[in-house]
Amino acid sequence: MDKLNEIYQTMLDTFSPLVEPPWLYMIIGGVVILILLYLVYKYRRSHRGIIPFKTQGGTIEISPYTLRGVIQHAANSVSGVEKASCHHFIKGRSIGVRIAIHLRANSRLKDVDATIKRSVRATLYDQFGMENIDPIHIKVTRIIGDPVATEVNSYPDEDDESSAGLLDSGDDSEDERSYADETRI
Numbered sequence: 001m002d003k004l005n006e007i008y009q010t011m012l013d014t015f016s017p018l019v020e021p022p023w024l025y026m027i028i029g030g031v032v033i034l035i036l037l038y039l040v041y042k043y044r045r046s047h048r049g050i051i052p053f054k055t056q057g058g059t060i061e062i063s064p065y066t067l068r069g070v071i072q073h074a075a076n077s078v079s080g081v082e083k084a085s086c087h088h089f090i091k092g093r094s095i096g097v098r099i100a101i102h103l104r105a106n107s108r109l110k111d112v113d114a115t116i117k118r119s120v121r122a123t124l125y126d127q128f129g130m131e132n133i134d135p136i137h138i139k140v141t142r143i144i145g146d147p148v149a150t151e152v153n154s155y156p157d158e159d160d161e162s163s164a165g166l167l168d169s170g171d172d173s174e175d176e177r178s179y180a181d182e183t184r185i
Contacts, residue, residue, distance in 0.1 A: 005157050017157045024179040027169045047063045062128060064088070066125075067088055067128075068086055068087070068088060070123060070124065070127060070128075071088065071097055071099070071120055071123075071124070072084055072085060072086050073123075074116075074122075074123040074124075075099050075101065075116050075119070075120060077116075077119065078112060078116050078119055079107065079112075080103060080104050080105070080107030080108075080111070080115075081102070081103065081104070081108075081112060081116070082101075082102040082104055082142075082144045083101070083102040084099055084100065084101045084102070084116075085099070085100050086098065086099045086100070091135075093132055094132035094133065094134050095124075095130060095132065095133050096133075096134065096135050096136070096137070097120060097133065097135075097136045097137070098137045098139065099116060099120070099136065099137070099138050099139070100112045100138075100139045100140075100141045101116070101138060101139070101140055101141065102141060102142040102143075102144050103140045103142070103143050103144065104143075104144050104145055105143050105144060105145035105147040105148070106145065106147075106148060109140065113138050116136070116138060117136045117138075120133065120136060121133050123135075135168075139172055
């Protein structure tokens with residue numbers, strides 16, 4: 001225990017000048033400068049143009065706002081999408097896209113997902129010659145309208161199962177299974 005107290009006292013003596021005003025101000029100033037540099041770097045990177053290819057006389061730059069507008073228009077043109085918003089990011093030599101959509105209730109998510117991905121890739125290739133668009137993340141933020149089931153399945157053997165005791169009889173007895181939840185059939 002004495003050895004531990006000795007180590008603690010040595011560390012306290014070593015670092016105690018750092019919490020006094022001149023050193024403390026320098027440490028806080030350094031941290032603030034690092035945070036500001038990081039914010040400036042992120043801002044400049046997100047507003048920097050994207051160069052899909054270079055020509056003989058120079059480069060061609062695409063504004064981030066233009067790119068977002070084209071991606072958003074491609075996603076909005078898909079049937080089943082009420083509204084879409086997008087964000088892009090650069091990952092190595094490819095461009096990644098995050099799209100948030102409002103999905104119509106009567107459309108299938110898998111079909112809309114595949115159609116959006118195909119539409120965004122085709123639009124960016126046709127307009128800008130971009131080939132490396134991966135990954136495309138789609139997030140459903142809202143479902144517009146009332147979901148309507150196309151067909152309600154009625155099982156003919158349901159009466160037989162309930163009379164045999166295979167279905168829940170409606171009593172409120174405790175379920176002893178470890179995986180049971182509060183949901184009843």
